[in-house]
Amino acid sequence: MFAACTDPDALDGLAWLGCYLTTGKHMAFYASFGTVLLLLAVTAPAALLFGYGGALAARSPVAPLRWLGKTYTAVVRGVPDIIFFLFFVIALDQAFEWLRHKALCPGWDQPIRQGNDFLVCPEAKLPLSSAPQWVHESYGFALAVLTFAIVFGAFAANVIEGAMRAVPRAQLETAEAYGMTRAQVTRRVLVPQMWTYALPGLGNLWMILIKATPLLFLLGVEDIVYWARELGGSKTDIYAYPHPDWRLWYFLGLLVFYLALTRLSEIFLARLSIRVGRGLDGQGTRDLEVQG
Template structure:
């Protein structure tokens, strides 16, 4: 990184640390922080989409749809989520490969499950074996993202369903009395107001999502936990930057990173809660009105 880093063995003190903390592997670790942020940025809207679909389905008048929605919400409850994080990526991976196998190799006669092995025809491999390393990483990340979206979607669905039902029934009845169709009443009356009710639950969910990101490590993705273990382990003189076992410091840094993230989120959500309460006929809205007057 810096010009004086050419011969790390000759360095001492602050210069050594400056070079050590900007070595190639450390830059890779800083990038992996980006992976965590990317997961958060993609998983939150994906989970919201799953959750909204689930909540609408669970409230649907069509019985099969309602059953599917309720089943989805109930499925994730009562089972440790780690089980889902381990199960969903493998299951989806094998499912996709099996479908591609059926589609691409129709005349393949040997069974796919042979004892302890899962074998599909070579062209059906996902991603293709010729794909660059980047594609493999992206595929693993996409599977992890799907697992996060599925699990957190179920919890978001439950929160959103509660929020929809929390909007006072009288308001919907008033909207209907004005001649709005149920869809219009939902869009114009329920949808703008439900967020105030949903926010505490969603805040909680976001905090849990932030704290669930280290599970990427379980899914074999090179995230910050991976790098902390990798870089923190003791390095002999063979390495450019020899040092004893520093893993405890790396994990202390990770703890500090997550504490900052949750602390910052708490403040953002507190402001958002105030913003959503403005002008609402609730205790929080009333407090804001009094405060301004």
């Protein structure tokens, strides 16, 4: 990186550490913190969208849609999230490839599952084997985001549905008395009022989402856990910067990162809940206290 770092063996003390912490691999490690924040930034709105859809479906007057919404929230709640992560990453990948296979290779007559293999025609592979490396990486990341959104969407659907039920019935009845249609009541009265009730639950969910991000590592994304393991492992003399097993220190760094992230969120959420609770009476604000 720097001119002074060309010969690491000659360095010692702080100079060595300074050079060590600015190697190319460490830069990738620092960038992976951005990956985590990016995942949070993309997943949170996506999960909210899934949750909103799920909650509307669960309240729908159409029975099959209602069953679908209820099943979606019930199943994801009852099962450890990591099972879904491991499941969806393969399942979604195979589903996409299978759909492309059906669309792109109509003439293919061999079965897709042959023993322990999942074979689709080469044109249907995702990403294509000829695609550059960054496409492979972003495809993996996109799958992870979709998985997170599905799982956390179910939790969010649960919160939003509860919040919709918490909106006083009289408000909706008044809107109906003014002659609004069902859609209008939902859009003009139910949804704007619901957010205040949903905030504590959604805030809680945000904290859980933060704490679920290390699972990216299990989904094969090169995230902070991956790099901490990679860089921390003991390095022999064939490496430019030999050192013993330092993984403990790297993980301590990650721990501090997460503690800071959750602490900042906690402070922000507490402020937010005071702000949105302003228009409510005493009872309402007490309901809104963020409960851990």
